[in-house]
Amino acid sequence: MEPIELESQVPLTILTGFLGSGKTTLLNRILNGDHGLRVAVLVNDFGAINIDSELVVGVEDQVMSLANGCICCTIRDDLVETVLETINRPESPEYILLEASGVADPGGISMTFMDSELRDQIRLDSVTCVLDAEQAFSHQQYPAIELLKLKQIGFADMMVLNKVDLAGPTQVQKVRDWANDQFNRLRIVEAEYGNVPLEVLLSVGRFDPSQLDFDVVEDCSTGSCDHEHHTVDHSKVFSTWSYETKTPMDLDCLREMVKRKLPATVYRCKGFVHSVQEPVRRAIVQCVGRRTDVTVEGDWGATEIRTRIVAIGSPAEMDTEQLQILFDECRAQSTESSL
Numbered sequence: 001m002e003p004i005e006l007e008s009q010v011p012l013t014i015l016t017g018f019l020g021s022g023k024t025t026l027l028n029r030i031l032n033g034d035h036g037l038r039v040a041v042l043v044n045d046f047g048a049i050n051i052d053s054e055l056v057v058g059v060e061d062q063v064m065s066l067a068n069g070c071i072c073c074t075i076r077d078d079l080v081e082t083v084l085e086t087i088n089r090p091e092s093p094e095y096i097l098l099e100a101s102g103v104a105d106p107g108g109i110s111m112t113f114m115d116s117e118l119r120d121q122i123r124l125d126s127v128t129c130v131l132d133a134e135q136a137f138s139h140q141q142y143p144a145i146e147l148l149k150l151k152q153i154g155f156a157d158m159m160v161l162n163k164v165d166l167a168g169p170t171q172v173q174k175v176r177d178w179a180n181d182q183f184n185r186l187r188i189v190e191a192e193y194g195n196v197p198l199e200v201l202l203s204v205g206r207f208d209p210s211q212l213d214f215d216v217v218e219d220c221s222t223g224s225c226d227h228e229h230h231t232v233d234h235s236k237v238f239s240t241w242s243y244e245t246k247t248p249m250d251l252d253c254l255r256e257m258v259k260r261k262l263p264a265t266v267y268r269c270k271g272f273v274h275s276v277q278e279p280v281r282r283a284i285v286q287c288v289g290r291r292t293d294v295t296v297e298g299d300w301g302a303t304e305i306r307t308r309i310v311a312i313g314s315p316a317e318m319d320t321e322q323l324q325i326l327f328d329e330c331r332a333q334s335t336e337s338s339l
């Protein structure tokens with residue numbers, strides 16, 4: 001990639017998109033690409049346990065984690081504080097990538113960068129939305145989720161239509177036709193595992209502030225407004241559940257369980273697994289809708305060896321007692337106590 005000219009304001013790209021669409025995968029692609037920039041990464045996990053920041057590869061000391069809430073509403077102040085902390089480091093970043101949680105409304109996040117505290121220091125370069133091509137239409141029975149997905153795409157200046165390998169050409173064309181019909185002149189780039197050229201992702205200057213309502217932004221900076229983007233109550237649409245244990249798990253049992261028994265009311269499940277089969281290597285469980293994957297990665301590095309899993313699902317329907325039993329049943333027989 002051609003060298004990017006450095007600016008006085010730090011450019012920032014927001015990666016948005018529904019749960020499991022491939023944001024962290026795209027983020028890792030960018031970070032490990034040939035851009036020559038000192039990049040800082042902010043990652044927002046909706047669940048109480050930090051998973052995503054540990055899945056970011058290659059820039060461990062430049063990753064800031066914002067967990068246990070959504071930066072478009074409940075932990076918006078944390079976002080401001082973290083961005084300020086990041087740009088005021090002695091080695092300040094030349095670019096910031098912000099991965100929003102899969103439940104975030106990017107409108108609320110973008111507003112944050114127009115606030116007086118940040119707008120002189122940060123230039124919002126682009127809001128890029130990742131869409132899972134295979135599961136683009138798979139939440140139609142949940143209107144609130146459909147609306148959120150529409151907001152995520154509608155606010156973006158580019159859509160990465162990801163997972164085309166899983167979707168196949170007919171579905172990809174269907175999603176393209178739908179998107180062209182719904183959104184005016186949306187730029188769409190197809191991808192497998194986020195393999196998008198860096199040139200179309202970084203320093204593209206696509207974000208257009210005129211799409212924001214500046215009267216609203218001014219009011220927001222006083223902190224006394226009740227606009228929709230601050231009051232989105234994610235807890236009405238999503239609930240999270242976490243599982244932790246020090247007892248090693250049986251990977252075969254876990255693989256079978258997530259594949260066959262994990263209820264459809266769980267939209268997303270991910271985490272790290274300490275197993276009897278691979279006691280010194282970290283396994284990663286990834287579930288997006290009905291797609292499940294349990295892989296064994298490298299060693300645990302500096303992180304504590306224990307299983308940590310997060311599930312996100314429907315608050316009315318996700319049965320957390322059932323989940324507890326399902327995961328407990330995958331623990332290997334052991335005399336060690338579990339948490």
Ligand SMILES: Nc1nc2c(ncn2[C@@H]2O[C@H](COP(=O)(O)OP(=O)(O)OP(=O)(O)O)[C@@H](O)[C@H]2O)c(=O)[nH]1
Binds near residue numbers: 192268
């Ligand atoms: N087959 C296939 N799998 C993909 C592709 N992109 C990502 N995945 C897989 O999809 C799963 C979710 O990917 P992530 O990058 O973690 O998704 P995310 O959007 O960051 O997820 P959340 O942060 O939980 O919302 C992982 O198992 C990825 O390996 C793709 O293009 N094709």
